[in-house]
Amino acid sequence: MSYNKKLTIGLACASALGFGVAAWAGPDEDNLVINGEIEIVTEAAAPEHMEYVDTIYSGWRFRSDETQAVQADDFDNPSMIFVETAMEVWDTVEGTEGKSCSSCHNDVESLRGVRAVYPKWNEKAGEVRTLEHQINDCRENQMGAEKWKYTGGDMVNMVSLISMVSRGMPMNVAIDGPAQSTWEQGKELYYTRFGQLELSCANCHEDNYGNMIRADHLSQGQINGFPTYRLKNTKLNSVHARFKGCVRDTRAHTFKPGGPEFTALELYVASRGNGLSVEGPSVRN
Amino acid sequence: MALTRRNMIVLSSAALAATGLGAMPAFASLAEDEIAKLTGGADVGSGELSLTAPEIAENGNTVPIEVSAPGAVMVALFADGNPTPAVATIKFGKLNPTHVASTRIRLAKTQNVIAVAQMEDGSFQRAQAEVKVTIGGCGG
Amino acid sequence: MASGVKPRVKVPKSAAAGETITIKTLISHKMESGQRKDDDGNPIPRSIINRFTCDFNGENVIDITLEPAISTNPYFQFDSVVPESGEFTFTWYDDDGSVYEEKKAIEVS
Numbered sequence: 001m002s003y004n005k006k007l008t009i010g011l012a013c014a015s016a017l018g019f020g021v022a023a024w025a026g027p028d029e030d031n032l033v034i035n036g037e038i039e040i041v042t043e044a045a046a047p048e049h050m051e052y053v054d055t056i057y058s059g060w061r062f063r064s065d066e067t068q069a070v071q072a073d074d075f076d077n078p079s080m081i082f083v084e085t086a087m088e089v090w091d092t093v094e095g096t097e098g099k100s101c102s103s104c105h106n107d108v109e110s111l112r113g114v115r116a117v118y119p120k121w122n123e124k125a126g127e128v129r130t131l132e133h134q135i136n137d138c139r140e141n142q143m144g145a146e147k148w149k150y151t152g153g154d155m156v157n158m159v160s161l162i163s164m165v166s167r168g169m170p171m172n173v174a175i176d177g178p179a180q181s182t183w184e185q186g187k188e189l190y191y192t193r194f195g196q197l198e199l200s201c202a203n204c205h206e207d208n209y210g211n212m213i214r215a216d217h218l219s220q221g222q223i224n225g226f227p228t229y230r231l232k233n234t235k236l237n238s239v240h241a242r243f244k245g246c247v248r249d250t251r252a253h254t255f256k257p258g259g260p261e262f263t264a265l266e267l268y269v270a271s272r273g274n275g276l277s278v279e280g281p282s283v284r285n
Numbered sequence: 286m287a288l289t290r291r292n293m294i295v296l297s298s299a300a301l302a303a304t305g306l307g308a309m310p311a312f313a314s315l316a317e318d319e320i321a322k323l324t325g326g327a328d329v330g331s332g333e334l335s336l337t338a339p340e341i342a343e344n345g346n347t348v349p350i351e352v353s354a355p356g357a358v359m360v361a362l363f364a365d366g367n368p369t370p371a372v373a374t375i376k377f378g379k380l381n382p383t384h385v386a387s388t389r390i391r392l393a394k395t396q397n398v399i400a401v402a403q404m405e406d407g408s409f410q411r412a413q414a415e416v417k418v419t420i421g422g423c424g425g
Numbered sequence: 426m427a428s429g430v431k432p433r434v435k436v437p438k439s440a441a442a443g444e445t446i447t448i449k450t451l452i453s454h455k456m457e458s459g460q461r462k463d464d465d466g467n468p469i470p471r472s473i474i475n476r477f478t479c480d481f482n483g484e485n486v487i488d489i490t491l492e493p494a495i496s497t498n499p500y501f502q503f504d505s506v507v508p509e510s511g512e513f514t515f516t517w518y519d520d521d522g523s524v525y526e527e528k529k530a531i532e533v534s
Binding site: 381382389 | 458
Binding site: 063064065066067069070214215216230231232233234285 | 339341342343344346347348349419420
């Protein structure tokens with residue numbers, strides 16, 4: 001099995017790079033309106049800092065009509081089961097301080113807009129932090145509760161809930177000021193080839209988006225839709241879990257979810273989506 | 286998703302690699318056996334029964350299908366390339382006016398999804414749709 | 426009871442007498458097919474929702490037998506007529522003997 005698996009991954013990448021151009025299909029022309037009311041911007045002019053791409057597209061535009069339809073209605077979107085679980089957790093007191101999320105933040109709607117600006121510079125900590133870092137900071141220091149596993153179920157459910165209340169707002173992470181050096185680091189990672197297959201993020205998601213990588217329609221690798229419910233593993237997937245999967249598939253030692261490399265990469269990749277709507281929790285293949 | 290001929294060649298070679306030998310075990314007869322058991326060997330016609338499924342599934346783990354069976358009391362669904370072909374059996378109650386149902390199913394590989402409906406008069410109808418199950422890219 | 430099983434149903438709050446309405450249901454369940462093996466190569470036993478029913482005021486709308494080929498987090502969409510005000514009862518039956526029930530009232534004018 002492992003031999004065959006490697007062989008097929010090798011084939012996949014060879015076919016993407018070798019035959020990609022023949023299969024150009026680009027993003028489709030569909031519009032996404034969730035529940036008939038939340039309009040989602042899935043196409044926008046690329047932010048100024050992007051040198052090689054003129055137009056940015058949500059990954060939703062690269063999926064089949066059937067997959068797209070699942071995200072257009074919150075009942076059809078299986079993510080929402082997990083969001084409902086997170087809503088209960090939101091009000092559940094945990095830890096030594098006798099607090100729940102709602103003790104400080106009241107209704108989760110009060111966090112509308114938060115997802116759109118993360119990862120974000122944290123002045124007190126003197127570092128760029130992801131939403132997951134911030135949630136664990138709250139748990140540890142405000143609630144006196146145990147930290148959640150960075151890519152674990154509790155965490156990805158909560159990130160999905162916080163993301164959901166920002167749906168439709170434009171992604172707008174800051175890349176200047178104190179965040180700039182982290183952003184530069186992320187950019188460096190994005191263009192660095194990793195692994196035995198010597199692939200960078202850009203090789204697939206900048207040079208070849210719209211092409212087929214074996215049977216899969218390559219997107220721009222935007223993360224405005226995260227967390228995302230994947231039909232493949234039928235659960236919510238976090239940004240760093242996805243990064244890890246990508247790096248592993250280049251046959252490289254991957255970085256640690258929640259670590260400084262992926263945090264920098266997340267800031268950079270998020271900034272490539274500035275202007276697209278927050279979409280998570282989305283549905284992908 | 287546009288599949289060019291060249292792409293299909295790549296696809297099928299990938300499929301060969303994935304199965305190791307490229308041998309397609311003949312599970313199709315298993316499904317036909319079950320259908321024969323269900324109908325008791327009676328003639329199976331076609332009619333208003335219809336089955337809607339994507340031509341190409343982005344992932345075989347979650348494939349949306351819809352069956353429409355006006356005049357049927359029961360519809361059995363089969364997937365002839367799965368290790369066990371039975372998928373679901375739907376009985377429509379008195380309050381069900383349309384006899385339409387949708388669900389999401391697992392398909393192990395490219396295969397036929399088959400619906401067999403038993404009508405109010407005891408006769409049977411059949412409809413089927415081929416779904417191509419693609420193997421993802423790097424997939425993660 | 427299998428852990429983390431959570432049903433969701435979507436039924437309109439009101440309808441006209443005799444109107445046909447569309448119902449959607451989803452339940453979080455891993456639907457372990459019995460076909461998979463664990464890391465040591467031992468088969469993971471089947472554990473699925475094997476039956477789903479929907480009734481309105483005691484009258485059946487749909488009765489479905491599920492096999493392992495139904496995807497994780499089983500989803501169904503179907504129609505019902507609503508002759509009068511009343512209550513829908515949705516019932517899911519787990520291989521482990523658990524039964525999950527959800528009710529939704531509808532106002533018919």
